[in-house]
Amino acid sequence: MKQVVAGVDIGGTNTIYGLVDKSGKVLSEDRILTRDYPDINDFVTALSGAISKLVKEDHDLIGIGIGAPNAHYYKGTIELAPNLPWKGIVPLAEMMKKKSKIPVVVTNDANAAAVGEMVFGGARDMKNFIVLTLGTGLGSGIVINGEVLYGHTAFAGELGHTTVVPGGRECGCGKKGCLETYASASGMVRTVLQILCDTKDESPLRDIAPSALTSKIVAEAASKKDTVAVKAMNYTAEMLGLAIVNSVVFSSPEAVFLFGGLTKAGDILFNPVREYVDKNVMPIFRGTVKILPSGISESNAAVLGAAALGWNELKKQ
Amino acid sequence: MKQVVAGVDIGGTNTIYGLVDKSGKVLSEDRILTRDYPDINDFVTALSGAISKLVKEDHDLIGIGIGAPNAHYYKGTIELAPNLPWKGIVPLAEMMKKKSKIPVVVTNDANAAAVGEMVFGGARDMKNFIVLTLGTGLGSGIVINGEVLYGHTAFAGELGHTTVVPGGRECGCGKKGCLETYASASGMVRTVLQILCDTKDESPLRDIAPSALTSKIVAEAASKKDTVAVKAMNYTAEMLGLAIVNSVVFSSPEAVFLFGGLTKAGDILFNPVREYVDKNVMPIFRGTVKILPSGISESNAAVLGAAALGWNELKKQ
Numbered sequence: 209m210k211q212v213v214a215g216v217d218i219g220g221t222n223t224i225y226g227l228v229d230k231s232g233k234v235l236s237e238d239r240i241l242t243r244d245y246p247d248i249n250d251f252v253t254a255l256s257g258a259i260s261k262l263v264k265e266d267h268d269l270i271g272i273g274i275g276a277p278n279a280h281y282y283k284g285t286i287e288l289a290p291n292l293p294w295k296g297i298v299p300l301a302e303m304m305k306k307k308s309k310i311p312v313v314v315t316n317d318a319n320a321a322a323v324g325e326m327v328f329g330g331a332r333d334m335k336n337f338i339v340l341t342l343g344t345g346l347g348s349g350i351v352i353n354g355e356v357l358y359g360h361t362a363f364a365g366e367l368g369h370t371t372v373v374p375g376g377r378e379c380g381c382g383k384k385g386c387l388e389t390y391a392s393a394s395g396m397v398r399t400v401l402q403i404l405c406d407t408k409d410e411s412p413l414r415d416i417a418p419s420a421l422t423s424k425i426v427a428e429a430a431s432k433k434d435t436v437a438v439k440a441m442n443y444t445a446e447m448l449g450l451a452i453v454n455s456v457v458f459s460s461p462e463a464v465f466l467f468g469g470l471t472k473a474g475d476i477l478f479n480p481v482r483e484y485v486d487k488n489v490m491p492i493f494r495g496t497v498k499i500l501p502s503g504i505s506e507s508n509a510a511v512l513g514a515a516a517l518g519w520n521e522l523k524k525q
Numbered sequence: 526m527k528q529v530v531a532g533v534d535i536g537g538t539n540t541i542y543g544l545v546d547k548s549g550k551v552l553s554e555d556r557i558l559t560r561d562y563p564d565i566n567d568f569v570t571a572l573s574g575a576i577s578k579l580v581k582e583d584h585d586l587i588g589i590g591i592g593a594p595n596a597h598y599y600k601g602t603i604e605l606a607p608n609l610p611w612k613g614i615v616p617l618a619e620m621m622k623k624k625s626k627i628p629v630v631v632t633n634d635a636n637a638a639a640v641g642e643m644v645f646g647g648a649r650d651m652k653n654f655i656v657l658t659l660g661t662g663l664g665s666g667i668v669i670n671g672e673v674l675y676g677h678t679a680f681a682g683e684l685g686h687t688t689v690v691p692g693g694r695e696c697g698c699g700k701k702g703c704l705e706t707y708a709s710a711s712g713m714v715r716t717v718l719q720i721l722c723d724t725k726d727e728s729p730l731r732d733i734a735p736s737a738l739t740s741k742i743v744a745e746a747a748s749k750k751d752t753v754a755v756k757a758m759n760y761t762a763e764m765l766g767l768a769i770v771n772s773v774v775f776s777s778p779e780a781v782f783l784f785g786g787l788t789k790a791g792d793i794l795f796n797p798v799r800e801y802v803d804k805n806v807m808p809i810f811r812g813t814v815k816i817l818p819s820g821i822s823e824s825n826a827a828v829l830g831a832a833a834l835g836w837n838e839l840k841k842q
Contacts, residue, residue, distance in 0.1 A: 248636040273620070295591075334677075336676050337676070346740050350775070350776075352669055352674060352676070353672070355670070357669060357775075357776060358777070359777025359778065360651075360652070360653040360670070360777050360778055360779040360813065360814075361774050361777045361809075361810065361813050362777075363777055363809055363810065364774075364775065364776050364777035365774075365775070365777075366774040366775075366807060366809075366810075367774060367775065369774045369807040370771045370774055370775070371767060371770055371771055373803065374767065379652070381807055382807060382808050383805065383807060383808075386807075417784050450688060450691065453688055454687045454688055454771070455775070457681075457683040457684060457686045457687055457773070458667070458674075458676060458680075458681065458682070458683075458684065458775055458776075459667075459676050459681050459776075460676025460677050460678045460680055460681035460682075461676065461677055461678075462677040488688065488700065490683060490686040490698055490700060490703075491698060491700075492678075492683075493678065493680065493683075494678050496677065496678050507780075
């Protein structure tokens with residue numbers, strides 16, 4: 209029998225799930241539509257059934273790890289998630305445990321990404337590191353002494369909502385000037401608009417409606433040396449760099465891993481981030497922190513991170 | 526026999542030391558002049574001898590805790606401390622252990638203050654909290670899951686060197702815009718100068734030479750409603766508040782303790798800090814973090830913090 213753990217990533221549209229062995233190999237993967245199950249009981253039944261279907265005769269399913277927005281690791285709940293169909297506080301771990309009779313653990317997606325990095329990715333030999341997930345927003349998972357940082361409330365590690373510009377850009381969280389309004393895919397698009405406003409630089413980006421503009425388009429323009437796109441990329445890198453230097457004085461990580469769509473820009477993003485950090489980090493920390501791309505391939509990342517959470521939890525028991 | 530631990534606080538001028546029992550009672554305290562011992566060997570001999578003199582017949586000295594600038598907890602060293610007479614890397618814990626034949630542990634003074642708060646102060650029931658020491662600079666000790674945060678390098682918890690204003694005020698660390706250039710006793714004095722420059726407000730502070738201006742004078746003027754001093758106090762509180770809201774999204778502490786000279790201002794400092802945090806913290810953290818004065822009396826704080834470090838370390842063994 210081959211021991212396997214199920215990894216589940218619950219998103220507003222899709223719930224992706226798969227089986228992962230101890231070496232980090234994704235043996236199978238599939239999805240159900242989250243929105244098809246407005247009743248959480250139906251969702252739990254459907255998800256349990258769907259996972260069971262993946263389990264073959266020679267598989268021994270020993271645990272389930274779940275990544276979800278607004279997940280509360282200590283309580284095993286999803287709480288007041290604006291983008292999911294279930295209102296209020298959902299005791300997801302308990303419900304899934306009842307159905308499946310095996311250990312179930314939940315955390316938010318960025319924390320799952322950090323555990324994925326630690327168990328199967330680039331942080332396998334590290335005890336202190338940070339993962340920044342750069343998508344529409346900026347998520348973060350912080351690992352201290354080999355443990356994900358949850359803090360007093362279980363919600364620690366919300367670096368996307370660090371105030372970087374007091375009174376700055378409006379954020380979805382209700383505050384202003386949060387890091388993710390600058391250093392994220394959507395933040396970079398907002399930065400383009402600022403540069404189009406501030407400068408008279410000619411740019412093909414002036415011909416694209418703001419609602420159609422994406423970080424991918426900006427990255428492509430930057431790679432072709434479009435002035436506006438290059439400026440936007442550099443400013444995004446600076447804001448990321450600022451967040452990193454401030455994280456270094458806080459927890460002194462060995463590495464900061466960057467993950468997600470924005471990192472596909474490659475060197476044109478990583479180089480200015482590294483330069484900023486090298487120049488601006490407090491001198492005693494200079495050269496102590498690596499800025500690395502994630503060691504997890506993006507195609508399986510969500511399932512792998514959630515499964516890593518399951519594997520890691522079983523190891524503790 | 527009564528078990529006692531020696532607490533030692535090494536400063537540029539004085540080295541204060543004392544014996545502390547398990548309940549946190551300081552049984553005796555004395556000092557030697559750090560500068561009298563330019564050779565570290567002489568210092569170790571003098572300090573060991575001085576501690577021995579405090580130990581009475583019914584005392585059982587079981588450990589020594591030392592707080593010192595630039596201390597490296599993992600290695601037990603003091604490294605390149607600009608304000609101490611000993612150059613290079615000093616293996617202080619090892620040298621003291623050889624002399625005294627009991628466990629010796631060193632850490633920096635802000636971390637010692639955090640351990641003091643946890644063992645003898647206001648954080649006795651807390652697992653996640655932060656201590657900010659507001660003196661000439663801003664020191665910080667961060668406790669996560671009941672352990673001081675040291676990170677990969679052992680130098681974690683340097684919140685005074687968080688960049689709060691990119692390109693802002695020059696800091697002693699070589700960077701610009703560090704938190705401690707705003708939120709500290711010296712930072713508040715610099716803020717007064719900024720306000721005297723920006724406004725035409727009349728103020729008795731205009732009659733004091735900048736080199737003679739202290740945070741105590743500013744706090745007294747603020748308590749008498751001097752406009753410039755009140756503005757300076759509020760700005761200092763805002764910068765402290767900014768640092769606190771950014772710390773909350775990072776590690777979600779149960780409390781932030783403020784310690785040191787600046788906190789003597791009392792409500793005129795604490796109230797605007799609390800207001801800023803309440804207004805600006807990310808909504809999911811609202812109401813989850815207390816802003817408290819230290820529970821350690823300032824007169825014995827240095828010795829008590831260092832001794833707490835010793836007691837705490839012995840508990841682990």
